[in-house]
Amino acid sequence: GAVVSQHPSRVICKSGTSVKIECRSLDFQATTMFWYRQFPKQSLMLMATSNEGSKATYEQGVEKDKFLINHASLTLSTLTVTSAHPEDSSFYICSARDRGGWGDEQFFGPGTRLTVL
Amino acid sequence: QKEVEQNSGPLSVPEGAIASLNCTYSDRGSQSFFWYRQYSGKSPELIMFIYSNGDKEDGRFTAQLNKASQYVSLLIRDSQPSDSATYLCAVNKSSGTYKYIFGTGTRLKVLA
Numbered sequence: 001g002a003v004v005s006q007h008p009s010r011v012i013c014k015s016g017t018s019v020k021i022e023c024r025s026l027d028f029q030a031t032t033m034f035w036y037r038q039f040p041k042q043s044l045m046l047m048a049t050s051n052e053g054s055k056a057t058y059e060q061g062v063e064k065d066k067f068l069i070n071h072a073s074l075t076l077s078t079l080t081v082t083s084a085h086p087e088d089s090s091f092y093i094c095s096a097r098d099r100g101g102w103g104d105e106q107f108f109g110p111g112t113r114l115t116v117l
Numbered sequence: 118q119k120e121v122e123q124n125s126g127p128l129s130v131p132e133g134a135i136a137s138l139n140c141t142y143s144d145r146g147s148q149s150f151f152w153y154r155q156y157s158g159k160s161p162e163l164i165m166f167i168y169s170n171g172d173k174e175d176g177r178f179t180a181q182l183n184k185a186s187q188y189v190s191l192l193i194r195d196s197q198p199s200d201s202a203t204y205l206c207a208v209n210k211s212s213g214t215y216k217y218i219f220g221t222g223t224r225l226k227v228l229a
Binding site for chain 1: 148149151153159160161162163166205207209215216217218219220221222
């Protein structure tokens with residue numbers, strides 16, 4: 001149980017284009033999902049908290065107009081990187097908390113590696 | 118001072134030995150603590166979580182929490198080469214937000 005999927009796993013795009021990444025909880029409902037970014041040899045940095053049915057909460061320094069988050073259902077959150085640039089190239093990972101779980105554990109998706117040319 | 122600190126390593130241990138990984142945190146009000154393992158190029162996978170002071174064992178893994186000293190550790194017994202990875206400590210500062218603060222991770226190398 002507690003499986004989280006992400007799609008796509010890898011994407012290469014040209015500078016200036018937008019990229020959408022999907023995060024799905026497959027066998028549980030997640031009212032809260034999280035989006036992280038990880039640069040090489042660095043730790044995970046939380047970008048935003050995605051709440052089902054409401055606006056996402058962004059961490060300080062993360063541009064909400066550039067990283068659009070939509071959490072339209074209890075099993076799906078999307079992150080859209082708008083007008084991507086080479087500095088946005090990174091490993092994007094989502095996680096989800098089981099709505100029915102009693103603890104605080106987050107279950108991570110496999111990640112999406114974004115390369116912007 | 119970083120909110121969650123880990124020694125970046127690498128920590129090298131021989132196969133079969135006990136690997137000891139440490140993590141300290143700055144917010145005394147932190148509620149819950151997690152250890153994740155991350156292989157190169159992959160996303161983190163949950164190993165253990167601990168909420169109360171003391172030890173918690175799961176197979177070859179033991180998590181230890183000392184809230185008074187603000188540290189949490191992970192012991193891996195009978196270390197195997199497949200345990201070689203980066204181990205991330207994550208702290209949930211307060212209940213209700215479910216937000217994690219991650220340490221930078223400790224790279225573990227188990228030598229065959």
